[in-house]
Amino acid sequence: MRIFNFFRKSDLECPRCLGKGFVDWEDIIRLNRQLKWVPAPCAYCNATGRVEKEILNKVAVDCMYLTIDLPESVIDKIKDGDQETIEKGKQREIFVDSLIQYAEHHYLSQNMDAESIATLYLNTEAEKANFSVTKEELIKYIQGVINLKKSTLN
Numbered sequence: 001m002r003i004f005n006f007f008r009k010s011d012l013e014c015p016r017c018l019g020k021g022f023v024d025w026e027d028i029i030r031l032n033r034q035l036k037w038v039p040a041p042c043a044y045c046n047a048t049g050r051v052e053k054e055i056l057n058k059v060a061v062d063c064m065y066l067t068i069d070l071p072e073s074v075i076d077k078i079k080d081g082d083q084e085t086i087e088k089g090k091q092r093e094i095f096v097d098s099l100i101q102y103a104e105h106h107y108l109s110q111n112m113d114a115e116s117i118a119t120l121y122l123n124t125e126a127e128k129a130n131f132s133v134t135k136e137e138l139i140k141y142i143q144g145v146i147n148l149k150k151s152t153l154n
């Protein structure tokens with residue numbers, strides 16, 4: 001990988017993973033993507049550690065939606081600046097943000113646990129959401145929100 005990149009002088013060190021080809025917890029905290037990403041190979045540079053300059057204008061380094069678990073065709077669309085795909089990504093982020101706020105609010109104001117919050121969410125809010133999640137996923141996610149909140153309150 002490194003040897004091939006060596007010949008491409010227009011390439012820059014990937015600003016998302018800082019050239020490692022892998023997004024770790026430090027990168028996630030630096031880009032403020034806790035609760036939204038987990039450590040994984042870097043989708044911004046396709047795990048090569050290098051990017052072409054042009055991508056910086058097309059897609060934000062911290063674009064939440066752009067992760068390695070997306071199908072390759074979707075990753076390509078994001079990198080090409082496809083408006084429909086980018087809009088879908090924005091909707092996804094709005095959904096995640098509102099879920100985080102919902103969980104934080106119920107944890108802080110009513111001291112509810114993850115399972116109770118998930119149950120309430122599924123009974124009252126799920127229909128408004130454009131994205132379906134299973135209860136198990138939801139509980140796990142909300143537990144993560146609570147844990148992060150606890151750690152920042154201490």
Ligand SMILES: [Zn+2]
Nearest residue numbers: 014017042045
């Ligand atoms: Zn990268």
